[in-house]
Amino acid sequence: MPSPSNDHATTPATTVSLLNLDRPKPHNPEAEIAVLGAMMISPDAATAAFSSLKFEGAFYRPAHQxxxxAMLALSADKGNASMDPVILADHLERSGRLEEVGGRSYIVQLMDSVPTAANIDHYLDIVRQNAVLRRIISTCTDTIIHCYDCDEDVHQLLDGIEQRIFEVSGMNESKDLLTIQPLVEDAVTYLEKLIDGNPDVLGLSTGYEVDRMISGLRPGDLFVLAARPSIGKTALALNIAANIAMGAKPVPIGFFSLEMPAQQLVLRLICSTARVSLSEFRNKTLSNSGWMDTLRACDMLRKANIVIDDTGAIDILELRAKARRMSNKHGVKAIFIDYLQLVRAHTNRNASRENEVSQISGALKAMAKELSVPVVVLAQLNRQAEQGEKPKLSHLRESGAIEQDADVVAILHREREKQLSQKEDDGAGLDAELIIAKNRNGSTGTQELLFFPRFTRFENKSRISEADIPDQ
Structure with missing residues (x-):
């Protein structure tokens, strides 16, 4: 039996040897030659290759890359002429790399080696798949070596690994080059649908009339919902999340609850959806109709695809890792975070709070773009927001980085004192305002809402009538 010391004696070099990673990585020289040759004889083949292989390390042989x-660099100036072997050779000679690739004779040989470009798609697929395999091997090898000689925090290492895996996934996706004519036609169709209020061209609907200002929650956007404590920002976020997950076109959403346990979050969702008060259960005053509404709400929530993580004081790197898993495993189309000031930054001990918030908000914006989903993050306002005037952007705690990174900043405002004077069983709504203080791609303004504290629920003020208010 080997001694324990031998178990820990493995080095990066022996790891590579054990895995036999010193052998040539996957490649197909004939396919690479076929791609370059086809590009020289067919402009269409060149266009397809530029779209499919425009990433680092697409070719195994350095001369082919x-x-x-060189073809890619010339294409902007020369157009199809950039594939001409004479022009290509001249460009490589002036850049001092002609002999490095095998001289003029090798360039001509490439063109002569392919009689037709008809099979370009097949050639491209072979080259691209081998490039993906090589990148996977490199990523896994680097990961193994870093794990043996890790000089950074494990959370940072995991975040870096997951990010590189996502980059590898993107290598296997290609986009065609586009001309402007069909794009203009698509733009006109989009504008027509926008005028008609077609929901297909809007972001995810919040369920509130504020959609007219912000065009819904759009993929890649960072949406900041800010308020002072006990104003109802968690309630509004839950209402929006429920509207998305249980709307006319329900989609999966992810919810990070750093302050409230998952069970309590679900209870609030049930009561808000059913329009009943939790106190009615405690006081045993719930009516039969209220119980039936509760059961219907439970049935609706069972069918909804809502993924909850209630890790307290979560690290931003751990949050991003979990968000990626939510996206991969559950296909979430929107992510909610309650709330920003409870997220921990991964900085050194001497970093200021402003630096921490800057890292967090920047990471959240990057996450929204990486996963192509809207990220709704709740944030606290400072005490100055309660000094007589309506809250504004400068009232955000550590506001500089948040203002910069956010695409939309919505500030929830209402008179908190009116709720304090309201009886527990009072079902009346209280006036509230959702102030769109920043909107990168639209207008700013104020949307009036009604808040029902008894049900922790917000409604559009313009759509509420006496018949909509539950019996008291």
Whole structure:
């Protein structure tokens, strides 16, 4: 039996040897030659190759990558002429790389090696798949070596690994080059639908009339919902999340609850959806109709795809890792975070709070773009927001980085004192305002709402009538 010391004696070099990673990585030289040759004889083949292989390390042989990069560099100035072997050779000679790729004779040989470009898609697929395999091997090898000789925090290491895996996934996706004519036609169709209020061209609907200002929650956007404590920002976030997850076109959402346990979050969702008060259960005053409404709400929530994580004081790197898993495993289309000031930054001990918030908000914006989903993050306002005037952007705690990174900043405002004078069983709504203080792609303004503290629920003020208010 080997001694324990031998178990820990493995080094990066022996790891590579054990895994036999010193052998040539996957490649197909004939397919690479076929791609370059087809590009020289067919402009369409060149266009397809530029779209499919425009990433680092697409070709295994360095000479082939140099030739491809030269074609790409020339294409903007020369157009289809950039594929001409004479012009290509001249460009490589002036850049001092002609002999490096095998000289003029090798460039001509590439063109002569392919009689037709009809099979370009097949050639491209072979080259791209081998490039993906090589990148996976490199990522896994680097990961193994870093794990043996890790000089950074494990959370940072995991975040970096997951980010590189996502980059590898993107290599296998290609986009065609586009001309402006069909894009203009698509734009006109989009504008027509926008005028008609077609929901297909809007972001995810919040369920509130504020959608007219912000065009819904759009993929890649960072939406900040800010308020002072006990104003109802968690309630509004839950209402929006429920509207998305249980709307006319329900979609999966993820909810990070740093302050409230998952069970309590679900109880609030049930009561808000059913329009009943939790105190009615405690006081045993719930009516039969209220119980039936509760059961219907439970049935609706069972069918909804809502993923909850209630890790307290979560690290931003751990949050991003979990968000990626939510996206991969559950296909979430929107992520809610309650709330920003409870997220921990991964900084050194001497970093200021402003630096921490800057890292957090920047990471959340990057996460929204990486996952292509809207990220709704709740935030606290400072005490100055309660000094007589309506709250504004400068009242955000550590506001500089949040203002910069956010695409939309919505500030929830209402008179908190009116709720204090309201009886527990009072079902009347209280006036509230949702102030759109920043909107990168639209207008700013104020949307009036009604808040029902008894049910922790917000409604559009313009759509509420006496018949909509539950019996008291």
């Amino acid at each position: 140099i030739i491809f990069d």
